[in-house]
Amino acid sequence: MLPQDYIYPEFTVLRNQDKCITCRVCERQCANQVHSFDAEKGIMVADDSKCVCCHRCVSLCPVHALQIVESPHTFRPNANWSDQTISEIYKQASTSAALLSSMGNPNDLPVYWDKILINASQVTNPSIDPLREPMETKTSLGKRTDTVNRNADGSIDTTMAPHIELSTPIMFSAMSYGAISYNAHESLARAATNLGICYNTGEGGLHKDFYKYGPNTIVQVASGRFGVHKEFLEAGCAIEIKMGQGAKPGIGGHLPGAKITADVSATRMIPQGTDAISPAPHHDIYSIEDLRQLVYSLKEATAYTKPVIVKIAAVHNVAAIASGVARSGADIIAIDGFRGGTGAAPTRIRDNVGIPIELALAAVDQRLREEGIRNQVSIVCGGSIRSSADMVKAICLGADAVYLGTAALLALGCHLCRTCQSGKCNWGIATQRPDLVKRLNPEIGHQRLENLVIAWTREMKEMMGGMGINSIEAMRGNRLMLRGVGLNDRELSILGIKHAGE
Amino acid sequence: MLKREGRVRIPSGCAISGIFSKSGTPMNGETIIKSIATMHDRSNGLGGGFAGYGIYPEYKQYYALHIFHDSTDAKHDCERFLEEHFDIINLSKIPTRKVDSITDEPLIWRYFVTPLPTKLAASALDEKEFTGQCVNHINTKIDGSYVFSSGKNMGVFKAVGFPEDVGRFYKLEEYEGYSWTAHGRYPTNTPGWWGGAHPFAFLDFTVVHNGEISSYDANRRFIEMFGYKCNLLTDTEVITYIIDYLVRKQGLSFEEASHVIAAPFWSSIDKMEPAKRAQYIFLRRQFAELLITGPFSILLGFDGGVMALNDRLKLRSMVCGEKGDMTYFASEECAIRVIEPDLERIWSPAGGEPVIVRLNKDVQ
Numbered sequence: 001m002l003p004q005d006y007i008y009p010e011f012t013v014l015r016n017q018d019k020c021i022t023c024r025v026c027e028r029q030c031a032n033q034v035h036s037f038d039a040e041k042g043i044m045v046a047d048d049s050k051c052v053c054c055h056r057c058v059s060l061c062p063v064h065a066l067q068i069v070e071s072p073h074t075f076r077p078n079a080n081w082s083d084q085t086i087s088e089i090y091k092q093a094s095t096s097a098a099l100l101s102s103m104g105n106p107n108d109l110p111v112y113w114d115k116i117l118i119n120a121s122q123v124t125n126p127s128i129d130p131l132r133e134p135m136e137t138k139t140s141l142g143k144r145t146d147t148v149n150r151n152a153d154g155s156i157d158t159t160m161a162p163h164i165e166l167s168t169p170i171m172f173s174a175m176s177y178g179a180i181s182y183n184a185h186e187s188l189a190r191a192a193t194n195l196g197i198c199y200n201t202g203e204g205g206l207h208k209d210f211y212k213y214g215p216n217t218i219v220q221v222a223s224g225r226f227g228v229h230k231e232f233l234e235a236g237c238a239i240e241i242k243m244g245q246g247a248k249p250g251i252g253g254h255l256p257g258a259k260i261t262a263d264v265s266a267t268r269m270i271p272q273g274t275d276a277i278s279p280a281p282h283h284d285i286y287s288i289e290d291l292r293q294l295v296y297s298l299k300e301a302t303a304y305t306k307p308v309i310v311k312i313a314a315v316h317n318v319a320a321i322a323s324g325v326a327r328s329g330a331d332i333i334a335i336d337g338f339r340g341g342t343g344a345a346p347t348r349i350r351d352n353v354g355i356p357i358e359l360a361l362a363a364v365d366q367r368l369r370e371e372g373i374r375n376q377v378s379i380v381c382g383g384s385i386r387s388s389a390d391m392v393k394a395i396c397l398g399a400d401a402v403y404l405g406t407a408a409l410l411a412l413g414c415h416l417c418r419t420c421q422s423g424k425c426n427w428g429i430a431t432q433r434p435d436l437v438k439r440l441n442p443e444i445g446h447q448r449l450e451n452l453v454i455a456w457t458r459e460m461k462e463m464m465g466g467m468g469i470n471s472i473e474a475m476r477g478n479r480l481m482l483r484g485v486g487l488n489d490r491e492l493s494i495l496g497i498k499h500a501g502e
Numbered sequence: 503m504l505k506r507e508g509r510v511r512i513p514s515g516c517a518i519s520g521i522f523s524k525s526g527t528p529m530n531g532e533t534i535i536k537s538i539a540t541m542h543d544r545s546n547g548l549g550g551g552f553a554g555y556g557i558y559p560e561y562k563q564y565y566a567l568h569i570f571h572d573s574t575d576a577k578h579d580c581e582r583f584l585e586e587h588f589d590i591i592n593l594s595k596i597p598t599r600k601v602d603s604i605t606d607e608p609l610i611w612r613y614f615v616t617p618l619p620t621k622l623a624a625s626a627l628d629e630k631e632f633t634g635q636c637v638n639h640i641n642t643k644i645d646g647s648y649v650f651s652s653g654k655n656m657g658v659f660k661a662v663g664f665p666e667d668v669g670r671f672y673k674l675e676e677y678e679g680y681s682w683t684a685h686g687r688y689p690t691n692t693p694g695w696w697g698g699a700h701p702f703a704f705l706d707f708t709v710v711h712n713g714e715i716s717s718y719d720a721n722r723r724f725i726e727m728f729g730y731k732c733n734l735l736t737d738t739e740v741i742t743y744i745i746d747y748l749v750r751k752q753g754l755s756f757e758e759a760s761h762v763i764a765a766p767f768w769s770s771i772d773k774m775e776p777a778k779r780a781q782y783i784f785l786r787r788q789f790a791e792l793l794i795t796g797p798f799s800i801l802l803g804f805d806g807g808v809m810a811l812n813d814r815l816k817l818r819s820m821v822c823g824e825k826g827d828m829t830y831f832a833s834e835e836c837a838i839r840v841i842e843p844d845l846e847r848i849w850s851p852a853g854g855e856p857v858i859v860r861l862n863k864d865v866q
Contacts, residue, residue: 474791
């Protein structure tokens with residue numbers, strides 16, 4: 001290695017040697033091999049350069065002797081050339097490689113959720129106490145009929161396209177088996193079933209053990225078509241066509257061969273150890289009319305018993321694209337914002353392509369209303385919803401439900417170290433190494449996911465009650481319940497909300 | 503300067519009252535004035551109004567347009583538009599008397615009209631839809647003119663003032679109808695615009711409403727997909743359009759429409775027998791965004807009947823009374839007792855449970 005390629009470690013492992021009992025838990029727990037025992041000195045030492053700041057060692061150290069801090073080491077400060085930018089150039093100059101990253105865009109770009117505030121009742125109408133009055137969160141996603149038809153006896157013909165019914169407007173978003181572990185999938189599937197919501201297979205097929213969770217499973221068809229077959233399509237309660245992903249709009253996916261274990265291979269229907277590469281486009285969809293054909297092919301294959309979701313990334317022209325999708329037979333449109341997570345994406349794409357979900361959602365909802373077709377399709381938004389407040393704001397802007405990806409992984413123990421692409425997830429989530437996977441106990445995992453969703457639903461009910469709303473549909477698209485702070489006129493007009501004080 | 507109604511959303515508290523004769527017995531406006539006046543303290547002098555049905559028997563085949571004009575210029579613009587689209591059978595000022603507390607009156611005119619056959623044919627719309635679109639055009643596009651009543655054989659009379667003063671101002675003792683509703687308004691602020699008073703009317707539907715709905719913008723943004731334009735930003739306006747959409751355009755019965763806007767809770771629906779449950783699930787799914795939450799009590803007047811409905815939690819008071827062929831409705835019992843002390847039945851309908859009365863078959 002040339003001296004100019006040496007990059008000082010990003011993190012420093014601080015160990016309180018007075019507390020350390022050299023039990024070597026940290027050493028055993030770190031798949032990155034940061035910690036080791038120095039037999040000569042009789043102490044534990046750390047190789048900071050390998051640390052990804054996942055906190056596995058910190059969390060398991062029995063004497064709390066460890067902390068990980070950001071390295072104070074610095075280049076000569078420069079507002080234009082950040083330390084990261086400089087380091088990345090060194091890396092690329094030595095390797096010629098595209099930079100890879102994981103999880104969502106971490107950069108300092110606007111988070112509109114944080115500049116939107118929620119209303120509450122005062123005097124002129126009563127707030128509603130969710131502890132004393134029913135507070136309905138049940139949500140139904142799918143197409144509606146154009147007109148009300150009558151049976152011969154005059155009663156309403158209740159025939160309707162298939163719907164997904166959710167106890168609360170939350171679903172776990174697509175994360176494939178392969179990108180995440182068997183135990184992570186089992187946790188998601190069991191939580192979704194117990195909660196009466198849905199999880200999503202992602203594009204890696206459905207493990208044979210998980211077919212029993214079918215009524216709460218959304219099966220995904222993506223450009224690689226991994227693991228797609230008749231039984232797979234029939235297994236779920238809905239089928240999602242993934243056209244794009246917020247973390248990496250415009251490109252496909254790449255699951256390295258190391259993650260294609262025997263089980264993943266069988267589920268994906270590809271040889272063990274080969275890279276699973278999803279093309280950037282679906283090679284049978286080069287235009288909107290092709291999408292319509294795939295939507296109807298999937299409906300035909302499942303005898304029109306499953307709603308079809310089309311997932312698109314939030315890009316500049318998202319409103320027009322969504323309008324086209326709504327007219328292509330999709331029952332539900334999922335929009336994924338630029339903060340959405342991923343197991344691996346080219347850094348430049350993750351950090352520079354796509355737009356914020358708040359603006360995309362507002363634009364899509366408004367556009368579909370202007371065209372008079374908002375009632376023909378449901379909207380699900382994700383990327384990223386970080387709390388029940390984000391969820392309430394999303395629904396007020398016009399979403400029917402939200403997708404949780406990153407938040408769900410955090411519930412399972414993810415510490416957002418953003419190195420999923422290494423396959424060495426110390427928390428047993430984004431890995432296929434059996435010794436690491438077993439660290440995630442699905443018995444506990446599903447419970448934690450359920451706790452999170454129950455907590456958010458409780459908080460949402462409190463906010464709904466405060467607004468005097470006792471059913472989720474009365475909040476959907478109810479933008480008068482939102483106000484912006486510190487937003488300019490253009491932003492307010494795209495969001496379709498007033499400024500605080502107006 | 504305070505913003506005029508329609509530029510700003512103004513919460514209101516209110517009083518409502520209604521009387522209905524199933525046998526179609528004509529009643530002049532005195533009784534309903536007496537009823538609503540009893541609830542004087544539920545209004546604050548910033549809006550009152552009435553709707554009467556069966557009041558124009560001699561013109562019953564024509565649409566009676568009641569219009570506020572802010573100026574003679576607006577009146578000319580509006581009348582030019584009317585002449586282009588309708589045959590105007592009769593036009594006149596609506597008779598009023600001077601009442602000290604009623605001030606700043608606009609030009610208040612009444613036009614009995616029927617759509618021009620050529621225009622109607624060219625539009626490929628039915629008569630009601632054609633008329634409704636013309637009313638929306640005037641209210642949206644003609645600055646200074648506002649159609650506040652547009653049905654057949656019925657009419658709305660409203661103003662800024664206490665309802666009893668408004669009733670005297672319009673000489674309601676001279677009108678005879680089988681159905682009357684009344685409204686006294688308690689807005690939290692007001693620009694003092696007459697169009698903002700209630701009832702709100704669209705074709706033969708009129709709504710008087712007491713409450714403040716929390717679902718307003720969800721309802722508004724949904725209904726505006728279907729050609730309605732909520733110019734006033736009031737609850738009453740959006741409720742009227744929702745009912746028009748569900749009943750006139752989607753063909754629901756009033757009862758079915760009430761199961762949309764004050765839907766039973768899912769927990770109640772789950773307990774219904776299967777066929778009934780399927781109907782209720784369909785209505786909640788199909789028209790989810792037309793569920794109205796927050797407090798409301800409404801009286802919906804329509805040709806030949808009236809429907810009273812409370813929000814599903816019954817967050818606003820409303821009582822009904824019966825004697826003989828008469829049905830009475832009011833925010834407070836006193837407003838019924840004052841006009842009929844000797845009732846055969848008086849009850850408080852449950853939240854979300856519609857009370858629908860219609861003319862007897864022989865007088866329909």
